[in-house]
Amino acid sequence: MSPVLAGTGVAAYAGAWADPGQVWWRAALALVVALALQVAVNYANDYSDGIRGTDDDRVGPLRLTGSGLARPGAVKRAAFLAFGVAGAAGLVLAATTAWWLLGVGVLCVLAGWFYTGGTRPYGYAGLGEVMVFVFFGLVAVVGTTYVQTRTFEPAAWAAAIGIGALACAILVANNLRDIPTDTEAGKLTLAVRLGDRRTRVWYVALVVVAVLAALAVAVLTTWWAAVGVLFVAVVVPGVRAVVGGATGRGLIPALQVTGKAELAWAVLVALPLFVA
Numbered sequence: 001m002s003p004v005l006a007g008t009g010v011a012a013y014a015g016a017w018a019d020p021g022q023v024w025w026r027a028a029l030a031l032v033v034a035l036a037l038q039v040a041v042n043y044a045n046d047y048s049d050g051i052r053g054t055d056d057d058r059v060g061p062l063r064l065t066g067s068g069l070a071r072p073g074a075v076k077r078a079a080f081l082a083f084g085v086a087g088a089a090g091l092v093l094a095a096t097t098a099w100w101l102l103g104v105g106v107l108c109v110l111a112g113w114f115y116t117g118g119t120r121p122y123g124y125a126g127l128g129e130v131m132v133f134v135f136f137g138l139v140a141v142v143g144t145t146y147v148q149t150r151t152f153e154p155a156a157w158a159a160a161i162g163i164g165a166l167a168c169a170i171l172v173a174n175n176l177r178d179i180p181t182d183t184e185a186g187k188l189t190l191a192v193r194l195g196d197r198r199t200r201v202w203y204v205a206l207v208v209v210a211v212l213a214a215l216a217v218a219v220l221t222t223w224w225a226a227v228g229v230l231f232v233a234v235v236v237p238g239v240r241a242v243v244g245g246a247t248g249r250g251l252i253p254a255l256q257v258t259g260k261a262e263l264a265w266a267v268l269v270a271l272p273l274f275v276a
Helices: 001-013 022-053 072-096 101-113 128-151 154-177 179-185 190-196 197-220 223-243 248-275
Strands: none
Touching: 001 022, 001 128, 001 154, 001 190, 001 248, 022 072, 022 179, 072 101, 101 128, 128 154, 154 179, 154 190, 154 197, 154 223, 154 248, 179 190, 190 197, 197 223, 197 248, 223 248
């Protein structure tokens, strides 16, 4: 939801919502695409990690395939069903906006599947954060703004950096927690490559980037958008857990508050843009 809220806020500031009847359904379809892709990626990861045995000794929340609660084929079908929902909504957006968006949609699906799927998943090579930043940050926010304005707004890029940084921070906290089990399973995430201490520094750096991004949106739009930096109040417990050396299940709350912080960032930035 966060990238769609942020992108829609920028679109509103750019004047797209002067006639709400012309754009509300575009924002709604963008939300369907984003949510369906998120669900699809989670099912795809559950399936691919499960059949590889990566989740055999999982520290985090229970997964369907690895725990045996669902058959691998059923989880795989659920993933493709969710990808199909995203594709259908995306097709309508492309048909009513620009057909080249179909290519972007295909890339989104491929990125979602091959994160942990296929013979050489990029998530196992330390590229997960890069792709999360690109697709859950840049593509999701700028794309949401574009389907409503048909322009590439500078503020959308700034918002995309903020949302992308916090989306990456969620993954960093997740992979920090899983360093021992991922190392054993041969999953070379960025956290495994960086090591424990540098991964913790990387998490804090991403939070700082999100602060700077909120200020950048304010510079490009209205200074009221600077209230977005108040998201820090939400993420503080996560920073404390990471900096304080929490490990294993002790890092699960950090994932939760980082996700809430991303949503807080989007709401606090988008609302002033709507008002303005």
